[in-house]
Amino acid sequence: MHYVDGLECSEFDREVFTELREGGLACVTVTCGYWGDALESMDSLAAWRQLEHDNADLIGIARTAADIEKIAADGRTAILLGFQNSAFLAGRIRFVELFADLGVRVAQLTYNIQNDIGASCYEDPDSGLTxxxxxxxxxxxxxxxxxDLSHVGERTSIEAIEHSVKPVAVTHANAASLVPHRRNKSDDVLKGLAARGGVLGVSGYRNISGPYAESIDTWAEMVARTVDLIGIEHVGIGTDLGRKVTFEHLQWMRQGRWSAQPQYGAGSATNPGKQPPLPWFPDTRAFPAKEEALRRHGFDEPSVAAVMGGNWMRFYADVLPESGNEKPSREE
Amino acid sequence: MHYVDGLECSEFDREVFTELREGGLACVTVTCGYWGDALESMDSLAAWRQLEHDNADLIGIARTAADIEKIAADGRTAILLGFQNSAFLAGRIRFVELFADLGVRVAQLTYNIQNDIGASCYEDPDSGLTxxxxxxxxxxxxxxxxxDLSHVGERTSIEAIEHSVKPVAVTHANAASLVPHRRNKSDDVLKGLAARGGVLGVSGYRNISGPYAESIDTWAEMVARTVDLIGIEHVGIGTDLGRKVTFEHLQWMRQGRWSAQPQYGAGSATNPGKQPPLPWFPDTRAFPAKEEALRRHGFDEPSVAAVMGGNWMRFYADVLPESGNEKPSREE
Known part of the structure; x- marks a missing residue:
């Protein structure tokens, strides 16, 4: 069984990589940026190459599904490089290919605002996919x-699902019919995504999980209800874990550079702060407890494996390129 | 009487500046860019400082309405620095003030696409003002x-007019009720703009002027009908003149970097090319002929003066800052 986390926004360092290993993670998609333009995004990718170099015993950057298997077989955690916004494209269609060459494998169409691609879940009205x-x-x-459609608006999400010839993901959100919140996804979006082979990463992030964030067993209950809604093949985990994320990081995510007014993201004026860590999921070392909770909740073995990572692995095999560009090895 | 051209997209050099002088232009808004990001837009502003330095006997960059008067009184043409897109902001709210400090005085909210501010006239649906x-x-x-709302979509235009506490402009378009074209403006937009003290720059650009592009007298007829629609105080001239604009420049305007498919802007697949110059308005030396045509068409003297530039001068006095930042003088 592979453990996969569909999305983290942690500030990674050797300690956090060690937690990935202790939790037994085969693969995690990391957040390389939110608001950075093309050059700033390249800075972030360059920093990730340094992180990989310095922690090669713990992690490896994967460019293909086969890479993930190989890195996991080594006893390391495969890193998929992702952005939670498509600002890295800086409006240039040809940059999609260039950033893919640089190893980017997951891209959210927009983060919290309307952009040139489409609308976020916080924008009203929603332009749809432009x-x-x-x-x-x-x-x-x-x-x-x-x-990735996690922070993307309703209409834009539906049109992206329809327009995409490959399955798409919601890496970190929940079903809005279980927890009403703008960040969560309507049944229409989730069923459309599932019908096309996509995967939803169920989150435990307090602001979007409501009562299901209470314990690992309420979380398992949310997973079960989500499976009832869209089927066992389409539910994975996307913790949205923010290890070492400070209030300043959170402010940057929410505020970016687009607004001079206070912006609260999934929080609110009365709930502006960083959410405290979940006691039952302080970091990725608690991944095995999720497996146990699912089993305790009555999931059979194939279902446990599908949710813990199997569905993400199938999705990556469907979507990622068959062969990655070779990254030149770094001379010492 | 001041002659003012509300918008040109010419590739300016000493020859084109000389034409401005021969045409007796008091002021022209130039296009510093379409798709450039913040740094590229600064390059364009830097190039304009060099142009001003090299042609100081013919032109001066104006930062205030008083600057325009002073430069015109010198027998030179005042240049207002404008962008036909707000890409120069690169999504940063604080850059509005920074680019104003650098002398930018006219900004179109978007050019031909949906962006983070709103929709263009070619996008469907229109997000409205985000x-x-x-x-x-x-x-x-x-x-x-x-x-400037010239290339901006219907809903975004209406919301921008409502949201703005200052008059706004459509620097270069026509009334869609006279010439149906996506680039032209509905009566709703034009009447809303006029009700708030704004100005429309009537264009003669072939693709958006239909039969009114035929002669200087049909153009004067379009001006008269536009005046009937929104009132004499709200109609000016915005030639959209593209002196020395080549097909390659046109391709850049239309294509930018956002699409790998052919884009035709105000043209079409069957009409993709650069429009030939208007025989009755090959360049700005023909401005006095517009004054004569308006008079011939029955405009009285105050109305001629209002259309030829008076309305733009009032608009600039209403909208531009009262004092400009001092530009350091350049040492020789």
């Missing part, structure tokens, strides 16, 4: 960059 | 940057 957005989705399909 | 868009409009109001 002309540039449709070309971007097609390019992401072509180059093997997974499309 | 949250970032509303903050941007308020900032442009505050710092004295004129808001």
């Amino acid at each position: 002309r540039f957005g449709r070309e971007t989705v097609a390019e992401m399909n072509r180059v093997g960059m997974a499309i | 949250r970032f868009g509303r903050e941007t409009v308020a900032e442009m109001n505050r710092v004295g940057m004129a808001i």
Whole structure:
């Protein structure tokens, strides 16, 4: 069984990588940026190459599903490089291919605002997937960059699902019919995503999990209800874990550079702060407890394996390129 | 009487500046860019400082309405620095003030696509003015940057007019009720703009002027009908003149970097090329002929003066800052 976390926003360092290993993670998608333009995003990718170099005993950056298998077989954690916004494209359609060459494998179409691709879940009205957005989705399909709709608005999400010829993901959100919140996804979106082979990463993030964040067993209950809604093949885990994320990091995610007014993201003026860690999931070392909770909740063995990582592995095999560009080895 | 051209997209050099002088232009808003990000837009502004330095006998960059008067009184043409897209902001709300400090005085909210501020006239559906868009409009109001809605979509235009506390402009378009074309403006938009003290720059650009592009007298007829529609105080000239604009420049305007598919802007697949110059308006030396045509068409003297430039001068006095930042003089 592979453990996969569909999305983390942690500030990674050797300690956090060690936690990934202690939790037995085969693969995690990391957040390389939110608001950075193309050059800033390249800085972030360059920093990840240094992190990989310095922690090669613990992690490896994966470019293909086969890479994930190989890295996991080594006893290391495969890192998929992702962005929670498509600002890295800086509006250039040809940059989809360039950033894929640089190893980017997961891209959320927008983060919290309307952009040139489409609308976020916080924007009203929702432009839908724009002309540039449709070309971007097609390019992401072509180059093997997974499309993430987590913070994306309703109409844009539905149109992206329809326009994409590959399955798409919601890496970190919950069903809005279970926990009403703008960040969560309507049954229409989730059923459309499932019908096309996509995967939802169920989160435990307090602001979007409501009462299901209370314990590992309420979380397992949310997973079970989500499976009832869209089927066992389409539910995975996307913790949205933010290890070592400070209030300043959170402010940057929410505020970016687009607004001079206070912005609260999934929080609110009365709930502006960083959420305390979940006692039952302080970091990825608690992944095995999720497996046990699912089993305790009545999931059979194939279902436990599907949720813990199998569905993500199938999704990556469907979507990522078959062969990655060779990264030149670094001379010492 | 001041002659003012509300928008040109010419590739300016000493020859084109000389034409401005021979045409007797008091002021022209130039296009510093379409798709450039913040740094590229600074390059363009830097190039304009060099152009001003090299042609100081013919032109001067104006930062205030008083600057325009002073430069015109010198027998030179005042240049207002404008962008036909707000890509120069690169999504940063604080950059409105920074680019105003650098002398930018006219900003179109978007050019031909949906962006983070709102929709263009070619996008369907139209997001309306986004949250970032509303903050941007308020900032442009505050710092004295004129808001241009020429290529902007219907809903976004109406919301920008409503949200702006200052008059706004359509620097270069026509009334869609006279010439049906996506680039032209509905009566709703034009009447809303006029009700708030804004100005429309009537264009003669072939693709959006239909039969009114035939002669200087049909053009004067279009001006008269536009005046009937929104009132004499709200009609000016915005030639959209593209002196020395080549097909390659046109391709860049239309294509930018957002699409890998052929894009035709105000043209079409069957009409993809650069439009030939108007025989009755090959360049700005023909401005006095417009004055004569208006008079011939029955406009009285105050009305001729209002259309030829008076309305733009009032608009600039309403919208531009009262005092400009001092530009350090350049040492020889």
